[in-house]
Amino acid sequence: MSSNHTHNKKNQTLTKNQRIVLNLLQDSGEPLKAYFILDSLKKEGLNSPLQVYRALDKLVELGKIHKVESLNSFIICNNSNCASNTAFTICERCGKVKEIKNNNLTEGVNELVRENKLNITRYNLEFYVVCKSCKIN
Amino acid sequence: MSSNHTHNKKNQTLTKNQRIVLNLLQDSGEPLKAYFILDSLKKEGLNSPLQVYRALDKLVELGKIHKVESLNSFIICNNSNCASNTAFTICERCGKVKEIKNNNLTEGVNELVRENKLNITRYNLEFYVVCKSCKIN
């Protein structure tokens, strides 16, 4: 019984590597790829992919970031209550990603999951859209 | 305006590579990885990763198979009407994957998507579960 999302283990202090990776993702707001993170943080002392992946793994486990599976990228969690459930929109044209939460769509899905007979423990939803600015152009 | 899902371009005949890859996925029923497919089909004349990926890309485009993003795997489409929307359950313990369709959950999601204001063109849903046989043990 592993309690995945450990905002309960409160105030868990991050290590240096975890912190600088988290900061980068936070500042960016966009999904970033592991090797881009590595390049960006060379000057901060990150030398190897493994250092990045280990930090990313931990941050995912803590619910502070999410992996966008179809992009092999990682994005800051903008969901203060940090569920392990994730839902994104991904623009088919420009690739822009947004985490969605607390709207009719995700609430509706949560409702459906609760009603559902499958033993759903968590989910990852990727909705492909044409975002506003792409729709105009 | 590319019509992605071309069951309309009816009876599109597959090429040899596309056919043998599709057959393997069909016979298996499970998600398979590209390099596993390559190894399995060496005797049928497949020599390089690119041959596999090209066949896979085409089959995905035709809606005959789906990619399970979080597994880097490909699985036969069991959905006769071939929407570009996909929904899977993935067992967290044994990794078993099932495509789900035409049940309350997916119908509900479709309803939500129709009602939704975002310009959703398609979606990929991955629901993590504990499957029956894993739950018992």
Added chain:
DNA sequence: TTACGTATGTAATAGTATAACATTAGAGGT
């Protein structure tokens, strides 16, 4: 102190996917 879990650093390697280029096969129009 010892023991244990977790994080680190580094090197090597495994696994996933695409670029570039030359060639061939098929479908459609004339």
Added chain:
DNA sequence: ACCTCTAATGTTATACTATTACATACGTAA
């Protein structure tokens, strides 16, 4: 039949993503 155009093929090389293995360090609890 011939030409043309698009899509598929074959091959090599390479890029991108992720993990294994091993040695070491750090903090905390017994």
